[in-house]
Amino acid sequence: MNDRQKSPRSGLPRGIWALGLVSLFMDISSEMIDALLPAFLVGTLGASVAFVGLVEGLGEGLANIVKLFSGRISDRIGRRKPLALLGYGLGTVSKPIFALATGPYWVLTARLSDRFGKGMRGAPRDALVAALAPEGKRGAAFGLRQSLDNVGAFAGPLLALLFLSLFAGDMRAVFWVAAIPGLGALAVLWLAVPEPSHPKPAPAPQPVWHMPKLPPAFWIVFGFGILVTLARFSEAFVILRAQDLGLSLLHLPLVLVVMNAGAAFSAYPAGVISDRIGRHGLLLAGIGVLVVADVFLALAGSPSMALVASGIWGLHLGMMSGLLAAEIAATVPDEIRGTAFGVFNFGTGVALILASSVAGLVWEWIGPAATFWLGGGLSLGALALGLAWRPKGAGAGR
Numbered sequence: 085m086n087d088r089q090k091s092p093r094s095g096l097p098r099g100i101w102a103l104g105l106v107s108l109f110m111d112i113s114s115e116m117i118d119a120l121l122p123a124f125l126v127g128t129l130g131a132s133v134a135f136v137g138l139v140e141g142l143g144e145g146l147a148n149i150v151k152l153f154s155g156r157i158s159d160r161i162g163r164r165k166p167l168a169l170l171g172y173g174l175g176t177v178s179k180p181i182f183a184l185a186t187g188p189y190w191v192l193t194a195r196l197s198d199r200f201g202k203g204m205r206g207a208p209r210d211a212l213v214a215a216l217a218p219e220g221k222r223g224a225a226f227g228l229r230q231s232l233d234n235v236g237a238f239a240g241p242l243l244a245l246l247f248l249s250l251f252a253g254d255m256r257a258v259f260w261v262a263a264i265p266g267l268g269a270l271a272v273l274w275l276a277v278p279e280p281s282h283p284k285p286a287p288a289p290q291p292v293w294h295m296p297k298l299p300p301a302f303w304i305v306f307g308f309g310i311l312v313t314l315a316r317f318s319e320a321f322v323i324l325r326a327q328d329l330g331l332s333l334l335h336l337p338l339v340l341v342v343m344n345a346g347a348a349f350s351a352y353p354a355g356v357i358s359d360r361i362g363r364h365g366l367l368l369a370g371i372g373v374l375v376v377a378d379v380f381l382a383l384a385g386s387p388s389m390a391l392v393a394s395g396i397w398g399l400h401l402g403m404m405s406g407l408l409a410a411e412i413a414a415t416v417p418d419e420i421r422g423t424a425f426g427v428f429n430f431g432t433g434v435a436l437i438l439a440s441s442v443a444g445l446v447w448e449w450i451g452p453a454a455t456f457w458l459g460g461g462l463s464l465g466a467l468a469l470g471l472a473w474r475p476k477g478a479g480a481g482r
Contacts, residue, residue, distance in 0.1 A: 099216045100225045102276035103209065104232035109269035110172055111233050114198070115240025116262035117182055119337055120248065121191070124182075124255045131188040139192050143199035148433035150203025155211065155426030159419060164208040164215070165279045171205025172273055174198065176266035183259035207425035214413035214421055215280040220359055222413055226406035227355020231348045234402060236265075238344035241337045301415040302424055306431060308367075309408050311469060313435040315462035316374055317443040319343060321455060322397055325381050326390035328452050335387075339394045346398025347405075354403040355410070363407050364470070370403035371467045378460030382453045 125131040125139070154171070158164050174197050181194035210226075217225035244258055251257040323339045331339070358366050377400060380393035409425075416424040447455045 095218070096221060096225055096228060097216050097218065099277050099280075100213060100228060102272050103213055103216075104229045106172065106269045106273045106277065107209075107229055107233035108236035108239075109265040109272065110175060111236030112240045112243060113179060113262045113264075113266035113269065114175065115237050115340075116244040116247075116265075117179065117198075117259060119241040119244040119340075120255050120258060121182070121195075125188060125191055128255065129185065129188050129191065131191075135188055139188075139195050142192070143195045144433065144437065146196055147199040147203035148430050148437075150200055151206055151433060152426050152430040154204045155207030155422030155424070155429075158208040158211060158422035163279060164212045164422065165273070165277065167208040168205045168212065168277075169270070169273055171201040171203070171208070172266075172269050174201030174204065176201075176263060176270055179259060179263035179266055182262075183256045206429050207422050210409055210413070210425040211418075211422040212277065212280065213409070215418060216278070217413075223355035223358035223363060223407065223410045224352065225355070226409045226413075227352040227358075227402075230351035230355075230402060230406040230409075234344045234348035234351060234398075238341045238348065241340055245337065298420065298424055298427065299415060302412065302428075305408070305411045305415055306428055308466070308470065309412075309428060309432055310435045311462075311466045312371060312374075312404060312408075313432045314439045315371075315459055315466050316400070316436075316439070317455075317459060318436065318440040319397070320440070321443055321447070322381065322390070322394050324447075325384065325452055325456070326387055326394065329384055329387050329390050331387035331390065338391060342391050343394040343398035343401070346395040347402035348398075350399045350402035351406050355406045358407055358410065363411055366403060367407050367411075368467060368470045370400050370407065371463055371470065373400040373403065375460050375463045375467070378456045378463060382456035382460065 125135065154167055158167050178194045178198040178201070181190060181197065185191045185194065213225050213229055214222065244262075247258045247261050248255065319340070322343065323336055326339050327336060354366055354370070373396060377393050377396040380389060380396060384390050384393060408428075412424055412428050413421060443455050443459070446458055
């Protein structure tokens with residue numbers, strides 16, 4: 085199949101649609117696990133809440149480290165698909181380990197495997213999207229993949245609740261079912277996503293940890309992305325805010341459902357519009373949406389207001405993720421694009437950990453509302469920077 089054989093409706097290559105389906109299936113698989121994992125660890129395996137934090141912290145830390153090198157490796161070998169297959173494969177094989185776990189450390193092993201896979205696949209997958217996207221449709225391509233990713237992110241918890249009901253509360257049975265969409269993701273990636281024309285591998289026999297020089301335009305977008313990430317801490321705080329306002333434990337998954345629905349709704353339209361009018365204005369609009377979400381969450385007095393705010397937060401996530409990825413792709417040539425995505429993903433991952441740590445301290449020391457006022461203030465700072473300093477790659481269709 086030609087690398088750029090197009091779907092007749094969208095004008096995007098079928099490989100882009102296939103990558104979107106890969107993300108959708110894997111997110112369904114992962115979110116079915118994530119929706120139930122804390123309760124499984126504490127309620128079934130007898131782990132402490134501190135151990136749950138350890139599992140998540142080690143998992144995200146490992147994913148961030150791997151992100152830094154996976155894109156670089158794909159640049160060195162001149163191929164993206166093998167590393168993406170390895171990453172999605174590790175995510176898939178981890179699912180039966182959750183189902184078979186007899187103690188907390190089994191879950192830790194499975195989580196580390198899953199997060200290693202996530203770190204391994206992210207940068208090569210984004211480089212694949214950039215390579216397969218037609219000229220002038222890069223925003224739409226990244227937006228479509230992000231939208232389908234978010235569809236899986238809100239479908240996963242709903243399916244987890246459905247199967248939990250069907251299996252009379254048996255979480256292990258749900259974990260077995262979660263492996264099925266993971267296998268689907270692997271099949272689609274293997275059969276329907278072409279390896280694009282190979283980027284020229286780095287000629288010098290340098291070690292993989294030796295990073296090539298990235299252009300100044302990349303570092304401008306990198307810094308902008310870091311600032312936005314510092315202003316937007318973990319979505320867990322949105323869930324905690326809804327619970328603080330009285331949303332019951334049974335209905336807490338609705339926060340993620342509404343949030344991911346908002347992200348799925350906004351990502352593809354934002355990408356299509358950016359290809360026509362440019363990304364810069366839409367990036368600023370996305371930050372403005374985050375300010376609105378922070379204000380809603382700071383002033384919220386009821387669970388319903390928190391759910392509305394979670395939907396607005398999701399609109400921001402959908403707008404920003406695809407647009408920032410398209411910006412990164414526009415700043416670097418294809419042969420070092422994997423490295424660029426790896427560095428960007430690593431930096432924003434570390435920024436998210438730092439932002440969430442500070443948000444937790446503000447929550448404990450001052451209160452929930454102060455956490456979101458802080459986020460809104462940082463968002464306004466990012467907005468001011470964006471107004472003053474236009475990224476070089478912000479033109480339409482690049």
